[in-house]
Amino acid sequence: MPSRVRLDRTRTTPRTPLAAAASRSDRGKSRAAESPATVTRVDTRDGRASTALLTDQYELTMLAAALADGSAHRRCTFEVFARRLPNGRRYGVVAGTGRLLDALRRFTFGESELAVIAPFLDPSTVDWLREFRFTGDIDGYREGELYFPGSPILSVRGSFAECVVLETLILSVLNHDSAIAAAAARMVSAAAGRRMIEMGSRRTHELAAPACSRAAYLAGFDATSNLAAVREFGIPGAGTSAHAFTLLHSGADGEHEAEAFRSQVRALGVGTTLLVDTFDITRGVATAVEVAGAELGGVRIDSGDLGVLARQVRDQLDALGATRTRIVVSGDLDEYAIAALRAEPVDVYGVGTSLVIGSGAPTAGMVYKLVEVDGIPVAKRSSHKESRGGTKKAVRLARDTGTIVEEIVYPAAGPAPDAGVFEARELLIPLVRAGAVIDDAPSLASGRDLVAHGLVSLPWEGLKLSAGEPAIPTTFAS
Amino acid sequence: MPSRVRLDRTRTTPRTPLAAAASRSDRGKSRAAESPATVTRVDTRDGRASTALLTDQYELTMLAAALADGSAHRRCTFEVFARRLPNGRRYGVVAGTGRLLDALRRFTFGESELAVIAPFLDPSTVDWLREFRFTGDIDGYREGELYFPGSPILSVRGSFAECVVLETLILSVLNHDSAIAAAAARMVSAAAGRRMIEMGSRRTHELAAPACSRAAYLAGFDATSNLAAVREFGIPGAGTSAHAFTLLHSGADGEHEAEAFRSQVRALGVGTTLLVDTFDITRGVATAVEVAGAELGGVRIDSGDLGVLARQVRDQLDALGATRTRIVVSGDLDEYAIAALRAEPVDVYGVGTSLVIGSGAPTAGMVYKLVEVDGIPVAKRSSHKESRGGTKKAVRLARDTGTIVEEIVYPAAGPAPDAGVFEARELLIPLVRAGAVIDDAPSLASGRDLVAHGLVSLPWEGLKLSAGEPAIPTTFAS
Numbered sequence: 021m022p023s024r025v026r027l028d029r030t031r032t033t034p035r036t037p038l039a040a041a042a043s044r045s046d047r048g049k050s051r052a053a054e055s056p057a058t059v060t061r062v063d064t065r066d067g068r069a070s071t072a073l074l075t076d077q078y079e080l081t082m083l084a085a086a087l088a089d090g091s092a093h094r095r096c097t098f099e100v101f102a103r104r105l106p107n108g109r110r111y112g113v114v115a116g117t118g119r120l121l122d123a124l125r126r127f128t129f130g131e132s133e134l135a136v137i138a139p140f141l142d143p144s145t146v147d148w149l150r151e152f153r154f155t156g157d158i159d160g161y162r163e164g165e166l167y168f169p170g171s172p173i174l175s176v177r178g179s180f181a182e183c184v185v186l187e188t189l190i191l192s193v194l195n196h197d198s199a200i201a202a203a204a205a206r207m208v209s210a211a212a213g214r215r216m217i218e219m220g221s222r223r224t225h226e227l228a229a230p231a232c233s234r235a236a237y238l239a240g241f242d243a244t245s246n247l248a249a250v251r252e253f254g255i256p257g258a259g260t261s262a263h264a265f266t267l268l269h270s271g272a273d274g275e276h277e278a279e280a281f282r283s284q285v286r287a288l289g290v291g292t293t294l295l296v297d298t299f300d301i302t303r304g305v306a307t308a309v310e311v312a313g314a315e316l317g318g319v320r321i322d323s324g325d326l327g328v329l330a331r332q333v334r335d336q337l338d339a340l341g342a343t344r345t346r347i348v349v350s351g352d353l354d355e356y357a358i359a360a361l362r363a364e365p366v367d368v369y370g371v372g373t374s375l376v377i378g379s380g381a382p383t384a385g386m387v388y389k390l391v392e393v394d395g396i397p398v399a400k401r402s403s404h405k406e407s408r409g410g411t412k413k414a415v416r417l418a419r420d421t422g423t424i425v426e427e428i429v430y431p432a433a434g435p436a437p438d439a440g441v442f443e444a445r446e447l448l449i450p451l452v453r454a455g456a457v458i459d460d461a462p463s464l465a466s467g468r469d470l471v472a473h474g475l476v477s478l479p480w481e482g483l484k485l486s487a488g489e490p491a492i493p494t495t496f497a498s
Numbered sequence: 499m500p501s502r503v504r505l506d507r508t509r510t511t512p513r514t515p516l517a518a519a520a521s522r523s524d525r526g527k528s529r530a531a532e533s534p535a536t537v538t539r540v541d542t543r544d545g546r547a548s549t550a551l552l553t554d555q556y557e558l559t560m561l562a563a564a565l566a567d568g569s570a571h572r573r574c575t576f577e578v579f580a581r582r583l584p585n586g587r588r589y590g591v592v593a594g595t596g597r598l599l600d601a602l603r604r605f606t607f608g609e610s611e612l613a614v615i616a617p618f619l620d621p622s623t624v625d626w627l628r629e630f631r632f633t634g635d636i637d638g639y640r641e642g643e644l645y646f647p648g649s650p651i652l653s654v655r656g657s658f659a660e661c662v663v664l665e666t667l668i669l670s671v672l673n674h675d676s677a678i679a680a681a682a683a684r685m686v687s688a689a690a691g692r693r694m695i696e697m698g699s700r701r702t703h704e705l706a707a708p709a710c711s712r713a714a715y716l717a718g719f720d721a722t723s724n725l726a727a728v729r730e731f732g733i734p735g736a737g738t739s740a741h742a743f744t745l746l747h748s749g750a751d752g753e754h755e756a757e758a759f760r761s762q763v764r765a766l767g768v769g770t771t772l773l774v775d776t777f778d779i780t781r782g783v784a785t786a787v788e789v790a791g792a793e794l795g796g797v798r799i800d801s802g803d804l805g806v807l808a809r810q811v812r813d814q815l816d817a818l819g820a821t822r823t824r825i826v827v828s829g830d831l832d833e834y835a836i837a838a839l840r841a842e843p844v845d846v847y848g849v850g851t852s853l854v855i856g857s858g859a860p861t862a863g864m865v866y867k868l869v870e871v872d873g874i875p876v877a878k879r880s881s882h883k884e885s886r887g888g889t890k891k892a893v894r895l896a897r898d899t900g901t902i903v904e905e906i907v908y909p910a911a912g913p914a915p916d917a918g919v920f921e922a923r924e925l926l927i928p929l930v931r932a933g934a935v936i937d938d939a940p941s942l943a944s945g946r947d948l949v950a951h952g953l954v955s956l957p958w959e960g961l962k963l964s965a966g967e968p969a970i971p972t973t974f975a976s
Contacts, residue, residue, distance in 0.1 A: 069547075074704040076697065076723040078737030085765035089757075091746050098742070123704065136729045142765070180746050187740075188724075191700035192707060219554065222669035223861040226552040226601065228703035229670060245554040246666075251614045259556030262665075264576070264868035267876040268569050268658050279567075287563035287620070298878045377860045383701040383851060390742035398745040400776045 071123045072133045072149075076188045080137055083181055084145040092181035097392040097411040100160075100174035100194060102167070106202075106381035108487025111478065113205050113471055114173055115235045116197030117163035118464055121457050123189055124154060154182050158452035161414075164238055164467030165447060166474040167198075168427055170494045172412040173386065175432075175448060180393070187388045195384045196228065197235045201471070203355070203379035204239035207371060209475055209483050210359040215368040217258045219245040219350065220376035232376045238467050240475075241371075253464060260293040260320045260348060260370070267298065275299050281311040293318035293348055296333070305333055309340045318346035318368065326351065327364045334365035354379050355485055408496060416492075417442035424477045430497040437497045549601045550611045550627075554666045558615055561659055562623040570659035575870040575889040578638075578652035578672060580645070584680075584859035586965025589956065591683050591949055592651055593713045594675030595641035596942055599935050601667055602632060632660050636930035639892075642716055642945030643925060644952040645676075646905050648972045650890045651864065653910075653926060658871070665866045673862045674706065675713045679949070681833070681857035682717035685849060687953055687961050688837040693846040695736045697723040697828065698854035710854045716945050718953075719849075731942060738771040738798045738826060738848075745776065753777050759789040771796035771826055774811070783811055787818045796824035796846065804829065805842045812843035832857050833963055886974060894970075895920035902955045908975040915975045 086092035105112055129137075129149045138146050156178020167173055174190065176183050208216060218236040221229035233241075233249030243258035244250065250257040261284055269280040281294050290312045296304030296319045308319055319337070321329050326349045337345050349361065350370030358369055374380075389407045390398060397409025411432040417439055418424045427447075428437045436444065450458050462470070475483065482491025564570035583590055607615075607627040616624050634656020645651055652668065654661050686694060696714040699707035711719075711727030721736035722728065728735040739762055747758035759772050768790045774782030774797045786797055797815070799807050804827045815823050827839065828848030836847055852858075867885045868876060875887025889910040895917055896902045905925075906915045914922065928936050940948070953961065960969025 071704065073724075073726040073729055074699070074707065075725050076699055076737060077725055077728075077735045078723065078739055080725075081737055081766055081770075082739055082743045082762075085743070085761045086746065088765050089761040091761070094746060096746070132729075136725055140735065180742075184740075184742060187742075188700045188707075189704055192702065192704035195701055196703040196706075221552070221554055222666050222866075223673055223863075224670065225674040225703060225706035225709055226549070226667055226670035227705040228674075229552065229666075231703055245556065246551075247553050247555055247558075247614055248551040250555075251551055251610075257555045257618065259554060259559055261556055261560055262662075263878045264658075264662060264665075265560045265564070267868050267878065268564065268572060268574070268871055270871075270876060283563045283567040283569070284560075287566050288559055292559075373861060373863075382855045382860045385701075385851075388700075390745050393746055393748075398748060400741045400745065 068126055070128055070130055070133055071126045071189055072129045072152075073136060074123075074189050074192060075185060077140070079185050079187055080141060080145070080149070082184055083148075084141050086180055086184070087145055087148060088142070093179050094394050096178065096180045096183050096390055098176045098183045098187070098388050099172045099391050099412060100176075100190060100386050100388050101170055101172050102384055102386045104169050104385070105490055106199075106378075106383075106385060108489075109202060109206075109381070110482045110484060110488060110491040111202070111205075111474075112167040112171075112198060112384060113201040113239055113474075114161045114163055114165045114167050114194070114198055115201035115238050115467075116193040116231070117160060117451070117462075118467070119197065119231060119234070120190060120193040121451060123193060124186070124452070125457070127154065127186065127189060128152065148181070149185075152182070152185070153455055154178065154186065154452075155455040156182055156452070157450070157454065159448040160451045161447050162449060162462045162467065162470055163464070164201075164462070164470030164474070166471075166478070166491075168490045168492060168494045170408075170429055170496065171427060172414055172429060172448065175411060176388075177411070180390075183390075191386060191388050195386050197231055198384040198386065199378035199382055200232045200235035200375065201239045202384065203381065204236040204241055204375060205471055205475060206355040206379065206485060207353075207358055207369075207375065208240035210355045210362070210485065211369055212362060214366060215243075216241040217243045217245065217348075217368060217370045218372075218375055219259075219370050220372035220374075221246045223373045224376035229376070234464065236371075236375055238464060239471050240468065260318075261295045263295065263298045263322075266295065277304060278307050278311055281308055285312045285316075289317075290315045291317035293320050293346070295320045295322065297321050297323050301329060301333065302336065305336050306340070309337065309342050309345070314341040314343075314345070316342055316345045318348050320348040320350060320370070322349075322351045326353075326357070326366070327361055330361065330364040330366050359485060414447040415439070415444040416447055417444050418477060419443075422477050423479055424492050425479070426492050427494045428497050429494060434497075546604055548606055548608055548611055549604045549667055550607045550630075551614060552601075552667050552670065553663060555618070557663050557665055558619060558623070558627070560662055561626075562619050564658055564662075565623055565626060566620070571657050572872050574656065574658045574661050574868055576654045576661045576665070576866050577650045577869050577890065578654075578668060578864050578866050579648055579650050580862055580864045582647050582863070583968055584677075584856075584863060586967075587680060587684075587859070588960045588962060588966060588969040589680070589683075589952075590645040590649075590676060590862060591679040591717055591952075592639045592641055592643045592645050592672070592676055593679035593716050593945075594671040594709070595638055595929070595940075596945070597675065597709060597712070598668060598671040599929060601671060602664070602930070603935070605632065605664065605667060606630065626659070627663075630660070630663070631933055632656065632664065632930075633933040634660055634930070635928070635932065637926040638929045639925050640927060640940045640945065640948055641942070642940070642948030642952070644949075644956070644969075646968045646970060646972045648886075648907055648974065649905060650892055650907060650926065653889060654866075655889070658868075661868075669864060669866050673864050675709055676862040676864065677856035677860055678710045678713035678853065679717045680862065681859065682714040682719055682853060683949055683953060684833040684857065684963060685831075685836055685847075685853065686718035688833045688840070688963065689847055690840060692844060693721075694719040695721045695723065695826075695846060695848045696850075696853055697737075697848050698850035698852075699724045701851045702854035707854070712942065714849075714853055716942060717949050718946065738796070739773045741773065741776045741800075744773065755782060756785050756789055759786055763790045763794075767795075768793045769795035771798050771824070773798045773800065775799050775801050779807060779811065780814065783814050784818070787815065787820050787823070792819040792821075792823070794820055794823045796826050798826040798828060798848070800827075800829045804831075804835075804844070805839055808839065808842040808844050837963060892925040893917070893922040894925055895922055896955065897921075900955050901957055902970050903957070904970050905972045906975055907972060912975075
């Protein structure tokens, strides 16, 4: 993969051990210099929060039992996969890998974390966790890769002890980000090249919001309203104006929309986007052009029948000579509403709620399953929730046109399957070796390219928004 | 309200200014001592992250325009309310207030935050933000209070400038936590007193997970699997075991479930809960009692027809003399599945996915609207999204039995409405005065009591799980 500009600041440090901690003595020293309030939340050497408690309690009690009986040191493979795609989706999008590798670096237990777990764990387990650094290997699908039911998206290998404690963190990051990215990709493909702004922060947890911006950008959105995402991930920021700003300039003596528009243009220039639907849209558009001139950057419509209004506003703008003024629409847009506006003169979609709730599928349903112990495949078998034992690899087959036709999951110990007349591409790449993140793990920018490429590679049926079968079948070779 | 033990550690500091920062000179000094890596994320005096960038860009560009034209200093009221309840729900639950007050304390712009916004703001706006401290007043419904369409859940008063910048943070926290709490309350009421454990961390953003645990606990859940929630909010932790632990003890030479159980009991005592559905449930239960004896704390069933299995396992346990061994069920439980198990011998419900995705309504749909400027009511009027102008208060009317009958929202400037034969309770209480959090703002523990009390106060129809009208009507008095 060619070298690209790295937008993802979570991936700027080359080949850092997961826990960027120095020796124990160094740790002790820096801790002593910290105030008690700081110790509560800041436990890694770079001043960022430890991720070690983003964990379910049972992982640590299983660890305690396994350390006590000696089984903790057995060599294991855990795999992440989704049994199915939600709501009859045709494809999934792997997202969160960059964030996950960053979070794994911070998965270390400082005194503050140990104080929480000491009450229910024996001292030797607490000591083990104090020393904990992941030293195993992780392979995974590239961030931005499409996936299908059964795709072995992540393969984590190491001792049982060091793999079992990562379950919740790995699943939280991948399930969240992949759910958002899958919804975003459907919206991007429905928008057919028009500009997309993510503006859903207010409809999700405040700290999930930047991750939503990131997943949307990965899937092809152009910008975000969220400033934390601008800082953390280098995503372009964007914004318009709210009804409150127009209302602020009105009052008992009437509706002074022009005053609000004049103020905004004075502060932000004529390239700004004016919100025209506070009182009356036709009057709002006329006032906007009157104030800003025909060079006005854009107008936003946030309510009403967006298709009808977009046409009407386009005609009005054109008649006023504002032929290059963009029309931004927002307000409960999802992929279906976006597709329904395809024939209308819309320039920019602002998408909020439906994006951050995964458009009906807020979580990707991935699981983290133990598939191999000391070289022996293992699998539970009590119910429909069966899983396939053994460490796996996967290839995706494509025609020479680039259209994909099948995914084959096969035992990692065996030979790669015969691709026949198709081209086969290996899907798992090394992400972590002996606890260190691989130097050239893909960046957010390259992941964005990969999603765009992936959508083009789907068979025609794969881009349908309606519910149905996955775009390609997954075959399990043995 | 009587004094109670405060479990919510976000509310332990009495009457602290929202931003616990000292004078400018102090700030400069401590900043200079920090390493660059620390500055990136840690910008408040207590070492915890600034929340100032959890904000949409347009709030700051509106601020810039309003500062330039002088309107930024007009006295405003912004109100938070939900136009409707999602999916035909009968009631909402206010949640997140404690987290919000904590986040507001940390809403300050350090140099790291200012570096992100300086590229698109004029220097005087940047200077204004450098000095920013919220100095206004906030009233709100108590955390744990039920709400209905139009309930003025939060009332924020101050200059336009200081109120407008808080929009996204306020909505993110309240929309997320209230959505989870509403789903949790429905589950708690369906469980009719049986023990509930929240275990959904792996199905939501890693940092949203502790907030989900907190909202679930507020609504009546008994414990959480999430260790960060144990630390941050003092919620009781809980956990059982995963299939991986049983599989770890098996391999090529057979299924050694007994070995796994023995190890767990040795490490955690006979009071532990053993997962019995890895291979065959009947055999698993027999093995569990064989290993742990009749004093075994619990068995967990995570798959299959939980009703049928619970009955069968209860009979088997009783026949083995393990009459006090609890049955824990988990696996895609939502309020409907919980209700369907009401007649079955289930002791504990473990709830994951459906809880953290709000059981089909992952966001509460609250909005933050400017309703008054310099004493004059304002409202947009272009569409169905109309809002009612003017600062409001609200009372809830109840019969002398305690059953609620109506909510009346009325102008804050006017007299309280006539309650007739009913008892009226004012719903808005002071939370912040002149930028300082009120000393006795309700705690998480008192909020939990309030939810329990609220559910009992609903008319009979209000506890129905099916879609329908809100449990009580909201009347807008003028």
